[in-house]
Amino acid sequence: MSASTSPDTYQPKTSVGRISNFIDTRVGASSIVKEFGRKVFPDHWSFMFGEVALYTFVILLLSGTFLTLFFDPSMAETHYTGSYVPLKGVEMSVAYASTLDISFDIRGGLFMRQLHHWSALLFVASVSVHMLRVFFTGAFRRPRELNWVVGCTLLILALAAGFTGYSLPDDLLSGNGLRIIDGVIKAIPLIGTYLSMLIFGGEFPGTAIVGRLYVMHILVVPALILLMIAIHLFMVVVHKHTQYPGPGRTENNVVGFPVGPVYAAKAGGFFFIVFGIVAVIAANFQILPIWDYGPYDPSPVSAGTQPDWYIGFVDGALRLMPGVLGGFPFEYVIFGGYTLSLNVLLPALVPAGILFGLMFTWPWIERWVTKDNREHHILDRPRNAPFRTATGVAGVVWYCVMWAAASSDLIATHFHVSLNDVTYWLRALFFIGPIVGFMVTRRICLALQRKDREIVLHGRETGRIVRLPHGEFIEVHEPLNEYKLHRLVDFESPAVQPAVPDANGRITRTEKLRGRLSRFFFEDRVAPVTPAELEAAHGHGHAEVEETKPKAEVTSR
Amino acid sequence: MGDHSHGGPKSSGTVATAGQGEVEKFQDPGLPPHRPRLADKDPRAEKRAERQVAILFVISVIGTLLFFVGYFAIRLDETISTLRLQNFTLGMGTAFAMLGIGVGIVHWAKTLMPDHEIAEERHAVRTEEDRQIAETMVSEIISESGIKRRPLIRNTLLGAMILAPLPAIGILRDLSKDLNPDVLRHSMWDAGVRLTRDPDGTPIRASEVTIGSAFHVIPEGLNEAEHKLEEKAKAVVLLMRLNPEDLQVSPGREDWNYNGIVAYSKICTHVGCPVALYEQQTHHLLCPCHQSTFDLTQECKVIFGPASHALPQLPISVDSEGYLVATSDFHEPVGPSYWERG
Numbered sequence: 001m002s003a004s005t006s007p008d009t010y011q012p013k014t015s016v017g018r019i020s021n022f023i024d025t026r027v028g029a030s031s032i033v034k035e036f037g038r039k040v041f042p043d044h045w046s047f048m049f050g051e052v053a054l055y056t057f058v059i060l061l062l063s064g065t066f067l068t069l070f071f072d073p074s075m076a077e078t079h080y081t082g083s084y085v086p087l088k089g090v091e092m093s094v095a096y097a098s099t100l101d102i103s104f105d106i107r108g109g110l111f112m113r114q115l116h117h118w119s120a121l122l123f124v125a126s127v128s129v130h131m132l133r134v135f136f137t138g139a140f141r142r143p144r145e146l147n148w149v150v151g152c153t154l155l156i157l158a159l160a161a162g163f164t165g166y167s168l169p170d171d172l173l174s175g176n177g178l179r180i181i182d183g184v185i186k187a188i189p190l191i192g193t194y195l196s197m198l199i200f201g202g203e204f205p206g207t208a209i210v211g212r213l214y215v216m217h218i219l220v221v222p223a224l225i226l227l228m229i230a231i232h233l234f235m236v237v238v239h240k241h242t243q244y245p246g247p248g249r250t251e252n253n254v255v256g257f258p259v260g261p262v263y264a265a266k267a268g269g270f271f272f273i274v275f276g277i278v279a280v281i282a283a284n285f286q287i288l289p290i291w292d293y294g295p296y297d298p299s300p301v302s303a304g305t306q307p308d309w310y311i312g313f314v315d316g317a318l319r320l321m322p323g324v325l326g327g328f329p330f331e332y333v334i335f336g337g338y339t340l341s342l343n344v345l346l347p348a349l350v351p352a353g354i355l356f357g358l359m360f361t362w363p364w365i366e367r368w369v370t371k372d373n374r375e376h377h378i379l380d381r382p383r384n385a386p387f388r389t390a391t392g393v394a395g396v397v398w399y400c401v402m403w404a405a406a407s408s409d410l411i412a413t414h415f416h417v418s419l420n421d422v423t424y425w426l427r428a429l430f431f432i433g434p435i436v437g438f439m440v441t442r443r444i445c446l447a448l449q450r451k452d453r454e455i456v457l458h459g460r461e462t463g464r465i466v467r468l469p470h471g472e473f474i475e476v477h478e479p480l481n482e483y484k485l486h487r488l489v490d491f492e493s494p495a496v497q498p499a500v501p502d503a504n505g506r507i508t509r510t511e512k513l514r515g516r517l518s519r520f521f522f523e524d525r526v527a528p529v530t531p532a533e534l535e536a537a538h539g540h541g542h543a544e545v546e547e548t549k550p551k552a553e554v555t556s557r
Numbered sequence: 558m559g560d561h562s563h564g565g566p567k568s569s570g571t572v573a574t575a576g577q578g579e580v581e582k583f584q585d586p587g588l589p590p591h592r593p594r595l596a597d598k599d600p601r602a603e604k605r606a607e608r609q610v611a612i613l614f615v616i617s618v619i620g621t622l623l624f625f626v627g628y629f630a631i632r633l634d635e636t637i638s639t640l641r642l643q644n645f646t647l648g649m650g651t652a653f654a655m656l657g658i659g660v661g662i663v664h665w666a667k668t669l670m671p672d673h674e675i676a677e678e679r680h681a682v683r684t685e686e687d688r689q690i691a692e693t694m695v696s697e698i699i700s701e702s703g704i705k706r707r708p709l710i711r712n713t714l715l716g717a718m719i720l721a722p723l724p725a726i727g728i729l730r731d732l733s734k735d736l737n738p739d740v741l742r743h744s745m746w747d748a749g750v751r752l753t754r755d756p757d758g759t760p761i762r763a764s765e766v767t768i769g770s771a772f773h774v775i776p777e778g779l780n781e782a783e784h785k786l787e788e789k790a791k792a793v794v795l796l797m798r799l800n801p802e803d804l805q806v807s808p809g810r811e812d813w814n815y816n817g818i819v820a821y822s823k824i825c826t827h828v829g830c831p832v833a834l835y836e837q838q839t840h841h842l843l844c845p846c847h848q849s850t851f852d853l854t855q856e857c858k859v860i861f862g863p864a865s866h867a868l869p870q871l872p873i874s875v876d877s878e879g880y881l882v883a884t885s886d887f888h889e890p891v892g893p894s895y896w897e898r899g
């Protein structure tokens with residue numbers, strides 16, 4: 001048996017050493033340190049958004065745990081006896097009363113509530129901005145498509161976490177929010193009414209919904225988010241992080257700082273900074289003063305109320321949809337006695353469905369159109385992918401139009417314009433906005449690329465005016481150094497991939513569509529400067545002052 | 558400024574004619590040279606950075622102390638101001654405690670830790686060798702399990718697996734004991750039920766309703782009802798009085814108003830918010846949630862916004878004591894549409 005006992009040749013001397021050695025010989029910490037201790041992470045300010053999302057989620061877990069110690073998710077009736085005088089004796093649910101208690105009678109409770117709510121807003125915001133960063137830089141391309149899908153799922157879970165939490169205090173606002181959800185569910189054909197009754201345990205509002213949302217909010221949704229975060233980060237480690245283009249950075253390496261000590265210190269310190277900033281906000285800015293709104297009652301409502309920002313786009317879509325158009329209502333009685341409420345169903349499902357559908361599938365759409373199946377670890381500068389940047393902006397514009405519509409009444413009252421006109425304009429923008437956004441963004445990208453070309457070919461304007469011997473004045477242009485130059489020329493400009501016949505020699509309909517899309521996306525493009533072009537530009541001397549030909553267009557259309 | 562970009566499609570390479578791979582590319586100059594920071598060169602700057610980091614950590618300690626001062630020293634009384642002060646102190650204490658640590662560590666990393674960038678090789682997500690080994694393994698595993706050779710086992714297992722989760726869905730049936738949509742058709746209103754003020758439940762005399770006024774109304778006895786909120790969500794009514802000649806009354810509804818006093822459901826037919834805003838001049842009712850607008854003079858027909866059908870009207874009259882009463886329930890379901898509404 002002596003052969004099977006491992007001879008411990010290493011004998012630690014200090015107590016810390018003994019503890020680490022104990023752990024190492026039980027779980028193999030050495031190999032973990034070896035793998036991750038000096039793992040390199042590239043650094044860029046735009047990589048922070050994902051960190052903000054992770055850290056706000058940690059803050060949510062911490063502050064949320066505190067809140068669960070005092071919150072009672074019961075809809076039983078009670079009369080308020082706490083210390084907030086204006087509501088003394090008022091009939092309300094236990095859930096609302098315990099939220100008041102957290103705010104007024106538990107020291108630090110109000111701070112924790114505000115910290116929790118502000119973190120939640122920031123959590124969804126940072127997830128969204130992180131996704132925009134990933135989209136606009138093309139970080140979702142192979143091999144990271146699945147991680148993009150995990151990210152999209154996380155966004156949906158973040159919305160679910162936010163909405164279930166918003167509905168818990170059982171105040172007037174959250175009750176009206178639930179009433180709207182009930183109305184939307186009831187509009188679902190065939191099963192809507194049953195679904196609504198199952199969710200609410202009978203007729204709206206019932207006495208079950210807060211408890212049911214509570215278990216979703218504190219158990220199911222956060223558990224799923226944690227699981228998704230684990231998968232998300234695991235894949236980041238597997239793929240290694242993407243990096244921006246630059247001198248010395250290639251598809252085959254990662255340039256950055258090692259985890260220990262620099263990256264760990266910066267990322268770890270950043271957690272405390274995020275926490276600190278959310279604490280400043282929670283200390284100074286009131287959020288959801290439920291005592292002003294009162295307990296839920298189906299009769300009153302306050303004008304100018306807004307949902308939490310991330311629900312706004314759905315609420316705005318609901319507002320934009322006309323219920324009656326040209327005398328024809330969007331509500332039909334079909335099959336002799338069943339109501340189909342397209343005026344609710346369409347805006348509640350279609351825009352969100354299109355947005356999330358395109359979001360989930362975009363990596364595959366782009367791969368299909370560009371026929372680019374290579375691995376990409378170098379990010380695109382957004383200007384160097386005009387088609388993608390323009391598509392993304394079109395989506396953002398569309399989202400923002402709906403989002404603005406959720407505040408149509410406030411826009412009308414603040415700017416003293418007619419509410420109806422605001423709605424008509426937003427309805428028009430709903431269709432026109434994304435198209436204009438696409439066209440303008442693509443032009444801006446192409447213009448910026450042309451500007452980059454110009455800087456590469458002719459250097460930077462120095463502002464120094466020199467008079468030549470024959471009397472001509474020129475501005476001296478300073479050529480770029482090789483590092484700056486490399487930043488501006490190191491990109492790919494995909495060309496149109498025309499439709500090609502398949503094995504049978506036929507051009508299928510989908511291939512035709514792909515060819516059209518490819519033409520639409522890449523017909524107008526700006527290629528990076530080649531060394532030969534740079535040579536030529538330097539060759540004819542003062543090219544920058546001799547050029548007087550009229551402005552030529554990039555487009556060939 | 559002239560055009561410097563050689564942007565013409567024919568004159569230069571802006572629309573490249575050569576294929577992507579054939580275009581000659583610039584040489585990668587490699588990582589830029591490392592530039593030492595002030596703290597790398599000047600020992601005094603290094604010492605200064607060290608002091609700054611320590612001061613930031615001390616600020617964090619002070620922040621934590623501030624938290625406890627706020628927690629124990631501020632007594633909450635019945636005014637909001639002490640609560641606000643305590644919230645401010647706890648929050649700013651936490652903020653300083655956190656920011657002191659965070660900013661301190663980041664400052665430490667940026668000024669004193671090495672800032673040499675390192676390049677690390679990437680590795681393929683999958684190697685062909687691994688793939689072959691895995692493929693062999695999987696086919697061995699499948700063959701050892703025999704699942705391909707024994708379709709009887711495979712198919713019965715599939716069948717069992719498809720059915721086994723169904724109870725998990727079926728067991729949710731009792732989330733609601735009652736699944737009959739008919740309850741949505743009826744409210745507390747009935748012939749002879751008095752219209753009373755929301756929320757105190759005092760009855761309303763027809764003479765109290767002057768032209769231009771509006772009342773928020775609940776049925777008599779609602780406050781004592783067993784399922785108060787559920788009933789209220791269907792029964793709330795807006796009561797208004799107009800000049801009788803302003804009302805366009807459709808056939809069959811002639812006796813639904815009383816001297817120009819009309820009662821309409823307050824629950825929006827869009828998604829159920831209370832239609833709480835009454836514009837006296839235009840006789841429009843506006844839902845503050847999604848801005849559906851109903852014209853009172855046209856029996857609350859939708860004139861703007863996302864709602865598709867008119868607010869249901871409650872037929873009213875007066876009883877022998879002069880109080881307003883309903884003469885029947887609503888003639889159609891109130892609130893948002895649903896599949897079985899018809």
